[in-house]
Amino acid sequence: MGTVTIRDVRKIYNKLEVLKGVSVDIRDGEFLVLVGPSGCGKSTLLRMIAGLEEISSGDISIGGQIINDLAPKDRDIAMVFQSYALYPHMTVEQNMTFALRLKGMSPAERKERVARAAGILGLTPYLERLPKELSGGQRQRVAMGRAIVRSPAVFLFDEPLSNLDAKLRVQMRSEIKQNHARLKTTTVYVTHDQIEAMTMADRIVVMHDGLIEQIGTPLELYDRPANVFVAGFIGSPAMNMLPGTVRAGRFIAEDGTEIALDTTPDRVDGQAIMLGIRPEHLVVSDGGTPAEIVTVEPTGAETQVVSRLAGTEVMVALRERLQMGPGDHFSLAPMPGTVHLFDAASGLRIN
Incomplete structure (x- = not known):
């Protein structure tokens, strides 16, 4: 054996x-x-x-x-x-x-x-x-x-x-x-x-x-x-991490930017957390959170976009062709059920 x-x-x-x-x-x-x-x-x-x-x-x-x-x-x-x-x-x-x-x-x-x-x-x-x-x-x-x-x-x-x-x-x-x-x-x-x-x-x-x-x-x-x-560590490009808190079902980033969440445990309301979202789980959406494009990196199968959202650089992996460039603005939203919440102090998963 x-x-x-x-x-x-x-x-x-x-x-x-x-x-x-x-x-x-x-x-x-x-x-x-x-x-x-x-x-x-x-x-x-x-x-x-x-x-x-x-x-x-x-x-x-x-x-x-x-x-x-x-x-x-x-x-x-x-x-x-x-x-x-x-x-x-x-x-x-x-x-x-x-x-x-x-x-x-x-x-x-x-x-x-x-x-x-x-x-x-x-x-x-x-x-x-x-x-x-x-x-x-x-x-x-x-x-x-x-x-x-x-x-x-x-x-x-x-x-x-x-x-x-x-x-x-x-x-x-x-x-x-x-x-x-x-x-x-x-x-x-x-x-x-x-x-x-x-x-x-x-x-x-x-x-x-x-x-x-x-x-x-x-x-x-x-x-x-x-x-x-x-x-x-697991995933390439790496998961995006945003520090902030959750209040009334919405994520509030450190600069005050709000991101709508589909579900959150009641116990995390008001708690300092890290919100994690993978680059491929962010989509361009008219009702999303405003972001500014920093760089655009076409790889063929997808386009990787470094953007500035809520004061943090965030990587977005898009399958569609993006007809925009550095300095342009668009709105981003997480796909339903794809957000990860971690306790800010311990780093442990809480959802």
């Missing part, structure tokens, strides 16, 4: 607490993504699962067995690094079979496993080449192939696509997800790129400052972020 259980795990470096009591249950066969800004502790947690970092306190289990004190080679995991970590003097086939040779696996079984992995990854024509003769994407496939041939209980990926160009990253995202669907091996994937997280994960763990902010499916996090941090 490839279940991974992380219980109240902490990591302390020279009195600095990098992980502050992290607990996650990862299901067998799940593709779980750890995401967050640099320094949030996601790579440290992955390295602790791999056995490359010691656990200061808490427990990590794989398949019900606590692995805190097991050497990396005894944990039934395979890791794919950002830097590929290929042996430059070995061919693709030799790189992929190196760990199998160390385990004493027979040549026939090694050949069978390499043939299967190479077929999955499209590497069959390159088995006799050296890493220097491959493109970046092909090298990353070799690193993945080296993990696949071991048939581990858990795959660990540490920002494997960050060295690739934008087009190749999109292609490799799809390939990794397709391979997971074929192999059905539990996968823990670390990235700072929330687009990678959204497009690849069964569930996402959003981390910040050594803590877990929220765990959920991509759409759960997108549609109902638990707090201001998750709301701002």
Whole structure:
């Protein structure tokens, strides 16, 4: 079984607490993504699962067995690094079979496993080449192939696509997800790129400052972020945030601008809040709130407009062509049921 259980795990470096009591249950066969800004502790947690970092306190289990004190080679995991970590003097086939040779696996079984992995990854024509003769994407496939041939209980990926160009990253995202669907091996994937997280994960763990902010499916996090941090981190362009209060069912911004709300909990009346609205949920409306256009950024499929509304810069993503420019004025209104309300003091969701 490839279940991974992380219980109240902490990591302390020279009195600095990098992980502050992290607990996650990862299901067998799940593709779980750890995401967050640099320094949030996601790579440290992955390295602790791999056995490359010691656990200061808490427990990590794989398949019900606590692995805190097991050497990396005894944990039934395979890791794919950002830097590929290929042996430059070995061919693709030799790189992929190196760990199998160390385990004493027979040549026939090694050949069978390499043939299967190479077929999955499209590497069959390159088995006799050296890493220097491959493109970046092909090298990353070799690193993945080296993990696949071991048939581990858990795959660990540490920002494997960050060295690739934008087009190749999109292609490799799809390939990794397709391979997971074929192999059905539990996968823990670390990235700072929330687009990678959204497009690849069964569930996402959003981390910040050594803590877990929220765990959920991509759409759960997108549609109902638990707090201001998750709301701002998940989604591109980011969610707009306006400080103010709610009175009699209307949002009152700090400069006095009013925005009509379709529904608000009675308990928030008069409370200091942050109103969140995603750029694609703002529409041009004659009965909306006046705003001034700052910049217009056509992207083809949509037009992104930076506007000034209620004294705050607000991003609007429009599907229709906008025949206006900087300095022009229009009115904006949120689509029904799309407004997010957060407590200004705690940052927690309140609607």
